[in-house]
Amino acid sequence: MTNILDGVRILDLTRVMSGPYCTSMLADLGAEVIKIEMPEIGDEARHMGPFIEGHSTYFAMLNRDKKSVTVNLKTPEGQKIIKQLVERCDVLVENFRPGVMARYNLSYDDLKAINPKLIYASISGFGADSPLAAHPALDIVIQAMSGLMSVTGEENSRALMTGESMADVSSGIFAAFGIVAALFNREKKGQGQHIDVAMFDSVFAMLLTGLSQQLYLDKTPAPMGNRHPVTYPVDSFPTRTGDIVLCCFTRPLFEGLCDAMARPELKQDDRFRDNAARSANDNVLRAIITQWTQNHTKDEVLAALGKAGIPAAPVQTLAEAAASEHAKARDLVQDGHHAGLAQAPLVQQPLRFSSAPRPSSQTTPILGEHTREVLTKELSLDQAKLDDYAKRGII
Amino acid sequence: MTNILDGVRILDLTRVMSGPYCTSMLADLGAEVIKIEMPEIGDEARHMGPFIEGHSTYFAMLNRDKKSVTVNLKTPEGQKIIKQLVERCDVLVENFRPGVMARYNLSYDDLKAINPKLIYASISGFGADSPLAAHPALDIVIQAMSGLMSVTGEENSRALMTGESMADVSSGIFAAFGIVAALFNREKKGQGQHIDVAMFDSVFAMLLTGLSQQLYLDKTPAPMGNRHPVTYPVDSFPTRTGDIVLCCFTRPLFEGLCDAMARPELKQDDRFRDNAARSANDNVLRAIITQWTQNHTKDEVLAALGKAGIPAAPVQTLAEAAASEHAKARDLVQDGHHAGLAQAPLVQQPLRFSSAPRPSSQTTPILGEHTREVLTKELSLDQAKLDDYAKRGII
Numbered sequence: 152m153t154n155i156l157d158g159v160r161i162l163d164l165t166r167v168m169s170g171p172y173c174t175s176m177l178a179d180l181g182a183e184v185i186k187i188e189m190p191e192i193g194d195e196a197r198h199m200g201p202f203i204e205g206h207s208t209y210f211a212m213l214n215r216d217k218k219s220v221t222v223n224l225k226t227p228e229g230q231k232i233i234k235q236l237v238e239r240c241d242v243l244v245e246n247f248r249p250g251v252m253a254r255y256n257l258s259y260d261d262l263k264a265i266n267p268k269l270i271y272a273s274i275s276g277f278g279a280d281s282p283l284a285a286h287p288a289l290d291i292v293i294q295a296m297s298g299l300m301s302v303t304g305e306e307n308s309r310a311l312m313t314g315e316s317m318a319d320v321s322s323g324i325f326a327a328f329g330i331v332a333a334l335f336n337r338e339k340k341g342q343g344q345h346i347d348v349a350m351f352d353s354v355f356a357m358l359l360t361g362l363s364q365q366l367y368l369d370k371t372p373a374p375m376g377n378r379h380p381v382t383y384p385v386d387s388f389p390t391r392t393g394d395i396v397l398c399c400f401t402r403p404l405f406e407g408l409c410d411a412m413a414r415p416e417l418k419q420d421d422r423f424r425d426n427a428a429r430s431a432n433d434n435v436l437r438a439i440i441t442q443w444t445q446n447h448t449k450d451e452v453l454a455a456l457g458k459a460g461i462p463a464a465p466v467q468t469l470a471e472a473a474a475s476e477h478a479k480a481r482d483l484v485q486d487g488h489h490a491g492l493a494q495a496p497l498v499q500q501p502l503r504f505s506s507a508p509r510p511s512s513q514t515t516p517i518l519g520e521h522t523r524e525v526l527t528k529e530l531s532l533d534q535a536k537l538d539d540y541a542k543r544g545i546i
Numbered sequence: 547m548t549n550i551l552d553g554v555r556i557l558d559l560t561r562v563m564s565g566p567y568c569t570s571m572l573a574d575l576g577a578e579v580i581k582i583e584m585p586e587i588g589d590e591a592r593h594m595g596p597f598i599e600g601h602s603t604y605f606a607m608l609n610r611d612k613k614s615v616t617v618n619l620k621t622p623e624g625q626k627i628i629k630q631l632v633e634r635c636d637v638l639v640e641n642f643r644p645g646v647m648a649r650y651n652l653s654y655d656d657l658k659a660i661n662p663k664l665i666y667a668s669i670s671g672f673g674a675d676s677p678l679a680a681h682p683a684l685d686i687v688i689q690a691m692s693g694l695m696s697v698t699g700e701e702n703s704r705a706l707m708t709g710e711s712m713a714d715v716s717s718g719i720f721a722a723f724g725i726v727a728a729l730f731n732r733e734k735k736g737q738g739q740h741i742d743v744a745m746f747d748s749v750f751a752m753l754l755t756g757l758s759q760q761l762y763l764d765k766t767p768a769p770m771g772n773r774h775p776v777t778y779p780v781d782s783f784p785t786r787t788g789d790i791v792l793c794c795f796t797r798p799l800f801e802g803l804c805d806a807m808a809r810p811e812l813k814q815d816d817r818f819r820d821n822a823a824r825s826a827n828d829n830v831l832r833a834i835i836t837q838w839t840q841n842h843t844k845d846e847v848l849a850a851l852g853k854a855g856i857p858a859a860p861v862q863t864l865a866e867a868a869a870s871e872h873a874k875a876r877d878l879v880q881d882g883h884h885a886g887l888a889q890a891p892l893v894q895q896p897l898r899f900s901s902a903p904r905p906s907s908q909t910t911p912i913l914g915e916h917t918r919e920v921l922t923k924e925l926s927l928d929q930a931k932l933d934d935y936a937k938r939g940i941i
Contacts, residue, residue, distance in 0.1 A: 155731045172754070180727055200776055201759050208762035212754045259900075278898070283872045287793075287857035291772070291780060295791040295859045298867035300772075300782075302709025303698065309782065309789055310861045312772045313708045314697025320752045322896075324716070328723040329897040332575055335726055336550045336901070338733040344901035352896035355867060355878055357715045359567070359607045359893065364596050365864040366879060366891040367603035372864060377686070377695075377707045381595055385686060387695075387704065394704055396690040398682075462682035464690045466705045469760040469767060472693035472750060477678045483750055484761060496761040498754065501717075501747035502724040503673070505654075506731070506739035 154181020155507045159334065162233070162240040163187065163217060164224070164257075166194045168290070168316055169274045169350060170246035171213040172323030177242075177330065178216040179500040179510060185236065185525055186217040186516070187224070190544055193518040206491050206517070215487060215497045215513040218521035221546050224255045228545045235530050237262050241337075242270045242330055248288075249279040259345040268343040270333045274326050278349035288350055293318035297354035302361050304374030311374070322353040383429040384408070384436055387466060388444040390452050394466040395444065397456055405429065407459035412443040488514040522546055549576020550902045554729065557628070557635040558582065558612060559619075559652075561589045563685070563711055564669045564745060565641035566608040567718030572637075572725065573611040574895040574905060580631065580920055581612040581911070582619070585939055588913040601886050601912070610882060610892045610908040613916035616941050619650045623940045630925050632657050632664060636732075637725055641669040644679045654740040663738040665728045667721050673744035683745055688713035692749035697756050699769030706769070717748040778824040779803070779831055782861060783839040785847050789861040790839065792851055800824065802854035807838040883909040917941055 159182040163174040171186075171194065178184040188194050196210040223229040234257075237243060243262065245252055252258050252273070259271045273279070276288020286292070294300050294312050304311035326348045333344055355362075361372040364380075372380070379385035382400040399405045402425065409417040417423055417439070422432040429436055444452050449465050456463040467475065473484055487497035497513050526532045526546065540546040554577040558569040566581075566589070573579040583589050591605040618624040629652075632638060638657065640647055647653050647668070654666045668674070671683020681687070689695050689707050699706035724741045732738060750757075756767040767775070774780035777795040794800045797820065804812045812818055812834070817827040824831055839847050844860050851858040862870065868879055882892035892908050921927045921941065935941040 153735070155727045157731075158734075176723065201763050201765070203762055207758075209755060209758040212758045212761075277872055278876060280875065281872050282875055286859075289793055289857055291774075291791050291793060292857060292859040295782070295789075295861045296867060296870070296872075298862055298864040299708070299710065300861050301863045301867075303706065304709070305700070305703075305706070308700075309772075309784070311698065311700070311706065312782075313694070313712070314699070314767070314769060315694065315753050315755055317708070317712070317752070320754075321716070321719070324719050324723060324752075325896055328571065328719060328726060328895075329899065331723060331730055332550045332726040333899065333901075335730040335733060336552075338730060339553075340548070340901075342901050344899055346900070347898040349876065349896060351872060352876060352878060355873070356893055356896040357712070357719075358710050358864065359715075360604060360710055361864050362868070362893055363602075363604040363607050365868060366607075366893075367598055367889075368596050369865075370596075372709070374709060377704075379686075387690070387707075389704070394690075396686050398684055398686060462684055462687060464681075464687040466690045466695050467693055468696045469693040469753065469756050470764075472691060472696075473757070473760060475691070477672055477676050477691075477746060478750070480675065480677055481673060481744065481747060483747060494762075498751055498757055498761075500723075501720055501744060501751040503742040504724065504728065504739055505741070506728075506735075506737050 152506060152508045155504055156180040156182035159183070159242065160240045161185065162236050162243045164243065164245040165274070166246065167196050168213060168319035169323045170244055171196065172320050173274065173326040174217065174244055175213055175215055176324065176327040176500040181507070184217040185240070186214065186219050187222045187233065188219055188518060190221040190223050190519070190546060197518060203492055206489065211489055211495055211515040212497060215499070215515045216510065217516060218525055219516035219519055220522045220525045221519040223545050224257070226545050228540065230256050232526070232530065233257055234262070234265055237266050237269060239529055240269070241334065242272065244272045244326065244330070246274040249275050249284045263343060266343070268337060268341065270330060270337065270343050270346065272326050272330050272346040272348060274322050274348045274350070276350050278347050278352065281349065290316040290318045293350045293354055297351050298358055298361065299354050302358070302372050302374060305376045306374060308374060318350045318354050321357060322348055322350040325353045378433060381430060382426045383433045384440060386437065388441055390444045390447055390449045392448040395449055395452055395463055396466060397461055397463040399461055400426070404461050407461055411455040411459040411461070412440070414439070486512060488512065490517045490520060547901060547903050550899055551575040551577035554578070554637065555635045556580065557631050557638045559638065559640040560669070561641065562591050563608060563714035564718045565639055566591065567715050568669065568721040569612065569639055570608055570610055571719065571722040571895040576902070579612040580635070581609065581614050582617045582628065583614055583913060585616040585618050585941060592913060598887055601884065606884055606890055606910040607892060610894070610910045611905065612911055613920055614911035614914055615917045615920045616914040618940050619652070621940050623935065625651050627921070627925065628652055629657070629660055632661050634924055635664070636729065637665045637667065639667045639721065639725070644670050644674040658738060661738070663732060663736065665725060665732065665738050665741065667725050667741040667743060669717050669721050669743045669745070671745050673742050673747065676744065685711040685713045688745045688749055692746050693753055693756065694749050697753070697767050697769060700771045701769060703769060713745045713749050716752060717743055717745040720748045773828060776825060777821050778828045779835060781832065783836055785839045785842055785844045787843040790844055790847055790858055791861060792856055792858040794856055795821070799856050802856055806850045806854040806856070807835070809834070881907060883907065885912045885915060
């Protein structure tokens with residue numbers, strides 16, 4: 152079995168999260184990813200916690216199976232190295248602010264002259280042609296502006312962020328999708344191209360549930376806590392040992408819940424006769440269900456709901472999710488290698504391909520770990536040249 | 547210019563959200579998507595609101611540019627139609643519970659015998675080989691179990707759902723990524739394959755910020771409202787006209803904020819001397835900043851922050867995001883066609899490819915709109931046969 156992206160070579164000029172998330176997905180599928188970092192400083196994510204023995208575990212998780220090569224893009228020699236590598240690569244990915252790559256003489260137009268089949272993906276907050284092109288595009292900014300925050304939170308309360316950098320992650324996945332689509336297209340048509348990925352557009356394109364209200368009914372969705380917008384009870388509830396979620400979106404499921412709670416009289420209660428009524432009286436019904444759940448453990452409540460055939464689940468912490476039987480059976484957390492750390496748990500992209508192996512042990516690089524190896528092998532730079540470049544801060 | 551997925555044909559057996567989200571991304575890139583729906587009933591999403599004139603706008607947004615063909619998978623004749631279409635398709639996507647496709651005699655093994663180059667993607671909650679394979683896998687269940695909810699919410703409060711079906715959407719995007727990667731691989735190696743996409747694994751693989759704490763430090767992240775885990779002030783604040791977010795993650799930015807608030811004395815305040823101190827005294831600092839922001843409009847606060855070079859943004863509703871200058875400039879909401887609706891606004895996948903056109907006006911199908919067209923053209927079924935099949939509930 153060979154890897155899905157066997158033989159594909161990625162020149163990775165990305166930093167922090169969206170770009171590195173994208174290229175890690177490609178590395179997981181067996182692409183060779185040459186990650187370019189600033190000499191001495193490296194990807195900014197190397198300076199973001201949590202740290203173990205001075206190494207960022209955040210960086211480690213985001214950069215599995217990449218080769219770290221230090222090149223100073225601000226120097227003419229560094230730019231020449233990049234151009235020479237571009238000749239030998241299939242894909243370039245960058246997530247600088249629009250305009251920065253042109254300042255380094257590394258714009259798409261600069262590089263397609265060198266390698267017309269190059270696929271060049273740019274991830275930015277708003278895209279190069281947006282009136283907001285120059286606006287700072289941190290994850291929190293995009294979550295705020297795209298509308299994602301506006302639909303998250305408790306009812307009648309302030310808008311909340313999702314507790315993961317969804318704007319970064321989602322634009323990274325979309326970019327990876329675009330890159331492999333362009334690689335497929337290139338196999339058939341022989342052409343390279345530029346792919347423009349905006350973080351705002353990426354998050355906005357995910358919000359189709361809210362937009363199906365906004366765009367068609369001109370009804371602006373607001374935070375609803377954990378309850379479903381139209382069916383009830385679909386919500387989270389507290390038990391003695393933690394929260395659970397349950398989903399009774401039909402009359403039979405609601406009747407099953409009444410029996411599970413030993414409250415059969417609720418089936419005749421007019422306030423709960425159908426979804427519309429239950430939805431309108433959600434506060435009353437929430438209090439009744441909570442009265443039951445909070446007097447039992449999570450396991451007791453889930454067992455009773457399971458017996459009644461009601462879809463339900465525990466709200467798990469990351470500790471519980473990572474240690475779950477499911478995560479173990481699917482091998483979601485794997486041991487990796489890191490030259491400076493005794494242990495390096497890594498989590499790969501989630502897909503399983505029947506024709507390709509799943510990498511069983513990935514390496515996550517320290518800064519410049521592969522500089523000399525790559526530049527010697529790919530560009531035939533000799534030891535004296537490399538020493539000179541290192542001394543002058545070029546690599 | 548031709549489409550990126552020109553000539554690719556997708557047999558789409560998906561329903562509700564994760565699968566349809568996946569195949570809509572492929573349709574946006576020019577693949578021909580033949581969507582199979584149950585006669586008379588259709589995709590369950592057709593029965594989920596919001597509705598206009600009986601048509602689900604949620605369904606409409608999720609199924610742009612697909613052909614709707616009704617086939618009853620429970621009948622032998624229906625299964626035969628699917629098998630004949632499989633011979634003529636590159637990709638099959640399904641998101642039934644594990645085991646259902648085998649019951650229809652349409653498992654991967656059944657179909658690869660017919661078309662060895664078929665790429666067959668299965669989206670499910672936990673994957674076919676998980677101990678939880680049979681567990682119901684609604685979006686809320688996966689948000690709860692994967693850990694996503696556990697990191698979202700106000701500090702010291704209950705875990706909250708993200709206000710969009712992130713488990714559905716993200717597994718759909720990952721699946722689309724896997725499908726185009728497998729198409730690329732097939733161009734080079736000639737082989738088809740099965741792709742197994744679990745919603746749990748998809749969400750879990752996105753939570754790398756939280757997992758970089760959990761897996762390396764054994765420190766379990768909890769909801770933090772809108773504040774950044776280590777730097778402060780990075781948070782949302784209320785103004786007279788709505789919330790804004792601001793990001794002061796460095797000393798110079800914090801000093802700029804003090805000046806913008808006309809509170810220069812705070813620069814000397816020992817409680818706020820560095821990120822660690824500001825983070826520890828976040829409640830005091832939050833109150834001080836709120837005192838300033840709540841006495842001004844959003845525009846006034848954003849103007850002052852912009853002048854000070856502090857990254858900031860308004861928290862926008864979906865109405866504001868959709869009507870923004872950015873969304874207009876990037877043409878994020880487009881007019882589509884729907885046989886039963888006067889207007890059908892649609893939002894495509896977000897990427898722009900320089901070598902390919904972006905579809906300018908997509909159609910979203912009513913139930914069975916293309917049944918006769920597709921079955922006549924692809925399988926040469928004649929009018930009498932089609933009438934007979936329709937009468938017997940096969941199509």
